[in-house]
Amino acid sequence: MKPETRLALIHIVGPEHVLEAREDLLCYAYDASPIAMDPAHLPCMVLFPANAEEVSRIVGLANDAGFVIYPRGAGSNVSGGSIPDRDAVVMVLSRMNRILEIDQANMTADLEPGVITEQFQTAVEKLGLFYPPDPSSKAFSTMGGNVAECAGGPRGAKYGVTRDYVLALEVVMPTGEIIHTGARTMKSVAGLDLTRLMVGSEGTLGIITRITVRLLALPAAKKTLMAIFPDLEKPSQTVAKIFTAGMVPTTMELLDKTFINAIEDYRQIGLPREAEAILLIEVDGEAESVDRQADRIAEICHQQGATRTQVAKDAAEAEELWIARRSAFASVCRIKPNIIGEDATVPRAAIPQAVREVQAIAARHNLTIGVMGHAGDGNLHPSILADERDADEMRRVELAVEEIFRSFLALRGTLSGEHGIGRMKSRFLHLETGEAGLKVMRSIKRALDPNNILNPTIGLGA
Amino acid sequence: MEWRDLEAEVVRCSRCGACQQVCPIFRELGTEASATRGKIGLIRSAIHGWVSETEGLSERMSLCLACKACTANCPSGVQGDQLVLAARQRLVERRGLPLIKRLALRFFLKHKGIFRVGMKLGPLGQRLVLRRTPKGCLPRLPMGLDKRRLVPELASRSLRERYPEVLEAPMARGRVALFTGCMVNHVYPEIGVAAIEVLLKQGISVVIPPDQHCCGLPAFANGDTDTALELGRATLGVFQKYPVDAVLTLCGSCGGTLKQEYRHWFAPDPELAGRAKALSEKVQDFAQYLDGQGLLGSLGPLKGKVTYHDSCHLARGMGVTKEPRNLIRAIPGLVFQEMEAPARCCGAAGSFSLTHYDLTLKINGRKTEDILNSGADTVVTGCPGCIMQLKDGLHKYESKINVIHFAQLLRQAIMGNPIPPPMP
Ligand SMILES: Cc1cc2nc3c(=O)[nH]c(=O)nc-3n(C[C@H](O)[C@H](O)[C@H](O)COP(=O)(O)OP(=O)(O)OC[C@H]3O[C@@H](n4cnc5c(N)ncnc54)[C@H](O)[C@@H]3O)c2cc1C
Numbered sequence: 001m002k003p004e005t006r007l008a009l010i011h012i013v014g015p016e017h018v019l020e021a022r023e024d025l026l027c028y029a030y031d032a033s034p035i036a037m038d039p040a041h042l043p044c045m046v047l048f049p050a051n052a053e054e055v056s057r058i059v060g061l062a063n064d065a066g067f068v069i070y071p072r073g074a075g076s077n078v079s080g081g082s083i084p085d086r087d088a089v090v091m092v093l094s095r096m097n098r099i100l101e102i103d104q105a106n107m108t109a110d111l112e113p114g115v116i117t118e119q120f121q122t123a124v125e126k127l128g129l130f131y132p133p134d135p136s137s138k139a140f141s142t143m144g145g146n147v148a149e150c151a152g153g154p155r156g157a158k159y160g161v162t163r164d165y166v167l168a169l170e171v172v173m174p175t176g177e178i179i180h181t182g183a184r185t186m187k188s189v190a191g192l193d194l195t196r197l198m199v200g201s202e203g204t205l206g207i208i209t210r211i212t213v214r215l216l217a218l219p220a221a222k223k224t225l226m227a228i229f230p231d232l233e234k235p236s237q238t239v240a241k242i243f244t245a246g247m248v249p250t251t252m253e254l255l256d257k258t259f260i261n262a263i264e265d266y267r268q269i270g271l272p273r274e275a276e277a278i279l280l281i282e283v284d285g286e287a288e289s290v291d292r293q294a295d296r297i298a299e300i301c302h303q304q305g306a307t308r309t310q311v312a313k314d315a316a317e318a319e320e321l322w323i324a325r326r327s328a329f330a331s332v333c334r335i336k337p338n339i340i341g342e343d344a345t346v347p348r349a350a351i352p353q354a355v356r357e358v359q360a361i362a363a364r365h366n367l368t369i370g371v372m373g374h375a376g377d378g379n380l381h382p383s384i385l386a387d388e389r390d391a392d393e394m395r396r397v398e399l400a401v402e403e404i405f406r407s408f409l410a411l412r413g414t415l416s417g418e419h420g421i422g423r424m425k426s427r428f429l430h431l432e433t434g435e436a437g438l439k440v441m442r443s444i445k446r447a448l449d450p451n452n453i454l455n456p457t458i459g460l461g462a
Numbered sequence: 463m464e465w466r467d468l469e470a471e472v473v474r475c476s477r478c479g480a481c482q483q484v485c486p487i488f489r490e491l492g493t494e495a496s497a498t499r500g501k502i503g504l505i506r507s508a509i510h511g512w513v514s515e516t517e518g519l520s521e522r523m524s525l526c527l528a529c530k531a532c533t534a535n536c537p538s539g540v541q542g543d544q545l546v547l548a549a550r551q552r553l554v555e556r557r558g559l560p561l562i563k564r565l566a567l568r569f570f571l572k573h574k575g576i577f578r579v580g581m582k583l584g585p586l587g588q589r590l591v592l593r594r595t596p597k598g599c600l601p602r603l604p605m606g607l608d609k610r611r612l613v614p615e616l617a618s619r620s621l622r623e624r625y626p627e628v629l630e631a632p633m634a635r636g637r638v639a640l641f642t643g644c645m646v647n648h649v650y651p652e653i654g655v656a657a658i659e660v661l662l663k664q665g666i667s668v669v670i671p672p673d674q675h676c677c678g679l680p681a682f683a684n685g686d687t688d689t690a691l692e693l694g695r696a697t698l699g700v701f702q703k704y705p706v707d708a709v710l711t712l713c714g715s716c717g718g719t720l721k722q723e724y725r726h727w728f729a730p731d732p733e734l735a736g737r738a739k740a741l742s743e744k745v746q747d748f749a750q751y752l753d754g755q756g757l758l759g760s761l762g763p764l765k766g767k768v769t770y771h772d773s774c775h776l777a778r779g780m781g782v783t784k785e786p787r788n789l790i791r792a793i794p795g796l797v798f799q800e801m802e803a804p805a806r807c808c809g810a811a812g813s814f815s816l817t818h819y820d821l822t823l824k825i826n827g828r829k830t831e832d833i834l835n836s837g838a839d840t841v842v843t844g845c846p847g848c849i850m851q852l853k854d855g856l857h858k859y860e861s862k863i864n865v866i867h868f869a870q871l872l873r874q875a876i877m878g879n880p881i882p883p884p885m886p
Contacts, residue, residue: 023522074479329478
């Protein structure tokens with residue numbers, strides 16, 4: 001980067017909002033993905049802009065001076081989506097962290113991208129409102145990152161994912177213009193749906209600087225129940241059965257023995273260590289209806305072979321269970337240091353077959369693969385436990401990952417339910433989209449980002 | 463120590479970022495390097511030689527309160543605070559200590575005699591450089607201390623000078639040794655006095671070993687492991703001499719060090735490790751011991767609304783959170799009101815609050831607001847370091863809220879007297 005470009009950037013955000021020391025740059029060479037830090041690919045600067053105006057000026061300069069930009073929220077994505085390339089500028093949106101408006105009458109909210117997901121949820125819940133998408137990383141992920149990845153979470157089974165709540169966006173385009181997509185109304189068909197194009201675009205098509213979401217009324221009551229199974233097959237069968245029986249649980253999470261024990265090691269909340277698998281299920285609604293729903297679901301679980309079902313006795317006990325569930329990913333790192341958590345997703349009825357495939361792949365490559373996931377929406381997280389210091393194991397992991405992708409796609413599934421393509425799955429994208437589909441995506445990218453400024457090495461089969 | 467020695471722990475960090483939600487420093491600075499994930503990334507870099515042992519590296523490692531919040535919250539069970547302390551140790555081995563810390567830790571702290579004389583002359587010297595206010599002193603000169611920092615006066619008579627070695631309770635039901643700790647001994651002897659009076663009144667005899675000294679944590683936290691180990695060895699030697707039911711501490715940081723840290727520090731040496739284990743099994747916090755024994759006789763009543771601040775090392779180091787609350791709730795007449803996030807660090811963190819005052823101000827500001835929002839008129843806590851910090855924070859808000867140790871609250875409830883003013 002030319003010295004005058006550097007000075008111009010410092011001028012835009014102010015010197016106290018720039019990091020340039022090697023000790024800091026190293027800390028932006030990773031995210032929560034297992035991709036190893038590479039000191040040959042450090043960014044040259046990290047910038048913390050304060051508003052869309054500054055973001056736009058930085059992007060404009062990138063086009064003129066020819067540097068690339070990697071937007072970043074909390075760096076909690078698990079697909080390598082915010083790992084920069086050489087000589088890049090990392091743009092962290094965390095300073096833009098204000099909730100601008102909560103419109104109670106229209107049940108919408110406006111916020112900046114750096115707001116932490118859980119803090120936003122707490123703020124609306126105080127007003128009796130509800131923002132459902134709940135990635136397990138909600139305590140530290142940003143809303144901008146959630147929109148860029150189209151994050152989902154356990155509640156997706158009933159309430160859908162981030163996409164289903166975003167009404168409108170302010171976006172700084174890769175050429176520097178600031179646009180406003182969508183509308184604040186509950187419906188709008190004015191022009192192409194640019195909001196949907198941006199949600200889940202992984203920072204490749206624009207930088208999100210303001211988000212308008214719709215909110216729901218906070219359900220009056222909820223109830224959590226745990227069903228314990230003697231094998232992995234039975235709960236897998238149970239998931240689709242519950243939905244076809246007309247029940248719509250808020251969440252339905254599957255955890256196998258590996259995860260149950262790792263979580264129990266972390267939090268000691270009394271999960272059944274002897275179980276082969278559990279389903280954690282939450283229902284919500286009116287107070288009377290949650291009891292009915294919970295009873296009916298427990299009944300179905302028993303019919304499907306659950307050895308025991310158990311209802312959390314109060315909100316605190318339920319919250320303990322959900323905290324435990326959210327810590328599942330990281331707690332298996334107690335077993336082996338590295339976890340390659342996939343999120344290939346299949347239609348609900350295909351879950352039993354998908355689980356069998358994963359078990360076969362694990363056996364074939366002599367790997368430990370824990371099975372966990374948002375079973376309610378078919379989003380499994382087969383998690384391969386490995387040690388980065390063991391080169392042979394890492395090679396087997398790569399083979400296994402590819403086999404998982406191919407087998408889930410054969411079950412009419414998708415490569416990624418919510419974690420994004422990032423760097424990790426980029427080379428597999430064509431398996432799902434086909435060459436023609438990929439070509440369309442690339443031409444959209446080229447049309448919007450002619451100089452390939454934003455996240456050039458992320459997604460899109462690069 | 464070699465960087466490589468840390469690799470086994472470092473690779474267990476999955477880089478999920480969960481530490482960011484609880485790190486008080488990340489909350490203020492928002493940079494990756496300020497949270498544990500970033501520090502671990504830097505240690506990983508040092509292991510591979512991607513970063514050299516620079517001033518910049520030391521500076522980033524210094525930005526940690528050792529509050530253990532990341533460790534307690536880490537789903538992978540990574541000991542974040544221990545990694546940072548180990549990194550500091552390595553950096554001190556290679557780069558040395560800054561002169562002022564070297565003087566403070568190696569010369570002053572390590573030599574009990576000099577320390578004592580220094581502390582004796584302290585009040586006199588302090589008056590020359592500190593401006594007295596009704597609440598405490600404000601520095602007159604910059605002298606490394608921030609001029610806005612409210613520091614308490616050193617007591618002219620230390621706690622240990624006020625008592626004989628052994629205090630027998632009539633018809634004793636127990637016998638304990640008291641680890642006074644530097645701050646209680648020299649700055650807040652009234653806390654020690656309160657604790658001793660409560661114990662005697664409760665039928666517990668108290669032994670105060672006269673040749674005890676600093677636990678060593680201040681040296682360890684600054685990376686000066688040699689000094690820390692020397693102080694630790696001395697402490698083990700002193701306390702093994704007394705046949706007591708328990709060794710009581712009045713400060714979560716000293717307590718955590720005696721109870722847990724020594725076992726890590728001395729693990730390589732079987733003989734010392736055995737002694738550390740024996741001491742560890744005896745060490746209890748004052749509140750923990752009394753709550754376990756059960757209070758005799760009637761308490762109070764007292765008036766007012768009380769809130770409780772968890773000291774990091776008492777809560778996450780010693781695991782003591784319920785016992786102080788039980789004692790507070792046992793006092794009739796008092797209203798107990800939890801504040802928001804009572805276990806969030808107040809930012810004192812030993813010498814951190816002296817070297818990073820601006821940052822400490824911000825962290826403490828949040829704590830102060832939580833205290834004010836609780837509506838309490840008294841904050842109770844279990845650590846003299848926190849007391850100094852909380853008083854400073856409340857002073858900035860011109861608040862009249864009182865900050866006391868739970869020993870002082872209990873003394874008041876048992877003796878029926880108002881809380882005595884700071885001791886000269
Ligand atoms: C323990 C753990 C559990 C997780 N659980 C879930 C889960 O249940 N569901 C789920 O969906 N995900 C989950 N994730 C993944 C991750 O938390 C989400 O992808 C989250 O949305 C990322 O948010 P972030 O702020 O960390 O974004 P980052 O990781 O910083 O960025 C993610 C991507 O978005 C881009 N980006 C960030 N901000 C902007 C912006 N303002 N404008 C444009 N582009 C931007 C980045 O360039 C990058 O490509 C989990 C992660 C962890 C570590």
